[in-house]
Amino acid sequence: xxxxxxxxxxxxxxxxxxxxxxxxxxxxxxxxxxxxxxxxxxxxxxxxxxxxxxxxxxxxxxxxxxxxxxxxxxxxxxxxxxxxxxxxxxxxxxxxxxxxxxxxxxxxxxxxxxxxxxxxxxxxxxxxxxxxxxxxxxxxxxxxxxxxxxxxxxxxxxxxxxxxxxxxxxxxxxxxxxxxxxxxxxxxxxxxxxxxxxxxxxxxxxxxxxxxxxxxxxxxxxxxxxxxxxxxxxxxxxxxxxxxxxxxxxxxxxxxxxxxxxxxxxxxxxxxxxxxxxxxxxxxxxxxxxxxxxxxxxxxxxxxxxxxxxxxxxxxxxxxxxxxxxxxxxxxxxxxxxxxxxxxxxxxxxxxxxxxxxxxxxxxxx
Numbered sequence: 001x002x003x004x005x006x007x008x009x010x011x012x013x014x015x016x017x018x019x020x021x022x023x024x025x026x027x028x029x030x031x032x033x034x035x036x037x038x039x040x041x042x043x044x045x046x047x048x049x050x051x052x053x054x055x056x057x058x059x060x061x062x063x064x065x066x067x068x069x070x071x072x073x074x075x076x077x078x079x080x081x082x083x084x085x086x087x088x089x090x091x092x093x094x095x096x097x098x099x100x101x102x103x104x105x106x107x108x109x110x111x112x113x114x115x116x117x118x119x120x121x122x123x124x125x126x127x128x129x130x131x132x133x134x135x136x137x138x139x140x141x142x143x144x145x146x147x148x149x150x151x152x153x154x155x156x157x158x159x160x161x162x163x164x165x166x167x168x169x170x171x172x173x174x175x176x177x178x179x180x181x182x183x184x185x186x187x188x189x190x191x192x193x194x195x196x197x198x199x200x201x202x203x204x205x206x207x208x209x210x211x212x213x214x215x216x217x218x219x220x221x222x223x224x225x226x227x228x229x230x231x232x233x234x235x236x237x238x239x240x241x242x243x244x245x246x247x248x249x250x251x252x253x254x255x256x257x258x259x260x261x262x263x264x265x266x267x268x269x270x271x272x273x274x275x276x277x278x279x280x281x282x283x284x285x286x287x288x289x290x291x292x293x294x295x296x297x298x299x300x301x302x303x304x305x306x307x308x309x310x311x312x313x314x315x316x317x318x319x320x321x322x323x324x325x326x327x328x329x330x331x332x333x334x335x336x337x338x339x340x341x342x343x344x345x346x347x348x349x350x351x352x353x354x355x356x357x358x359x360x361x362x363x364x365x366x
Contacts, residue, residue, distance in 0.1 A: 031349040031351040032340075032349075032351065034337045035355065036335045037336065039336065040284065040286070050273055051274050053272055054256070055201070055268065059172055059199065061086065061196070064166040066187070069087055071088040075177070076177050077177065078177050079176050080174070083170050087182060088169070090167075098161055101156050105150070118143070122135060177197060203259060204258040207256075208247070208252035217255070219240065237274075238260065242255045243255065284326045288319070299312060302330075303360070309337060335360060
């Protein structure tokens with residue numbers, strides 16, 4: 001009987017020994033290497049937007065009367081001078097109307113001559129007391145009505161004469177035709193845009209701002225413009241115009257950035273990049289990779305003096321392309337983890353390094 005019990009006792013003793021050894025030995029967790037950085041000044045949170053060079057004044061030219069286009073004299077891209085004809089409408093209808101108004105003026109003049117002669121005759125008879133005062137008043141009223149009808153006919157004749165001139169669309173300023181929206185044979189209405197003219201003179205850059213960034217910009221705010229044809233050269237400018245309503249399709253707000261220097265050699269249609277700094281920017285900013293969020297609350301991992309990390313909630317501003325403004329929660333001398341934040345736990349020991357892979361030692365450890 002004793003022999004079968006001995007192996008069981010040995011196995012039990014071995015298990016107890018191993019358990020005791022496991023309780024005495026502490027398993028050391030190696031520190032995780034992390035890349036850290038200090039928050040950057042918010043002045044570096046600049047945002048760039050693509051745009052195109054436009055003229056300061058771009059009037060939309062249209063006929064003041066309706067009709068059929070019988071001649072188009074310019075194409076998009078043509079340079080035109082002030083009062084140069086651009087297109088013509090069929091003038092037949094307006095000329096017939098002018099002839100009719102001319103005939104009405106002639107009839108009104110003849111009617112006035114008759115009324116004046118009658119007025120003068122009754123005046124003479126009244127002086128001789130051969131007619132009553134009421135008869136003379138009637139002739140006087142007829143004369144005044146005839147004079148008024150002649151004045152009306154002449155005014156309508158002037159309008160009809162102007163409409164003959166309106167059948168020719170002319171350039172309002174020197175410039176370049178940037179858009180042509182009519183064709184020969186097309187029937188256009190009065191006020192329908194026929195051409196878009198880019199007037200000579202000032203140039204500016206048209207950009208589109210996303211709606212989440214609109215509150216950061218205002219009219220008069222400074223900007224920097226770089227033309228793609230002149231890389232590396234920055235031109236100073238400012239926001240001249242900011243649309244109060246968003247585009248129905250893109251949901252962006254149109255803005256115009258004017259050059260501060262009038263001698264900028266920018267051609268129409270050139271591509272450009274506008275760099276803007278947020279108005280009233282926050283004091284600090286961190287990279288997008290340093291930010292995490294849970295249940296709608298943003299936070300970062302901050303390095304402690306003992307080389308452990310803690311989670312710190314922050315209040316952020318509108319996100320940029322690379323950086324996020326931090327409105328509350330961080331100081332300028334804090335160190336935050338900028339990569340691998342998803343793998344961290346509170347109070348976890350880390351081995352911090354900077355962008356150049358150099359160890360970071362906090363002041364408290366020195």
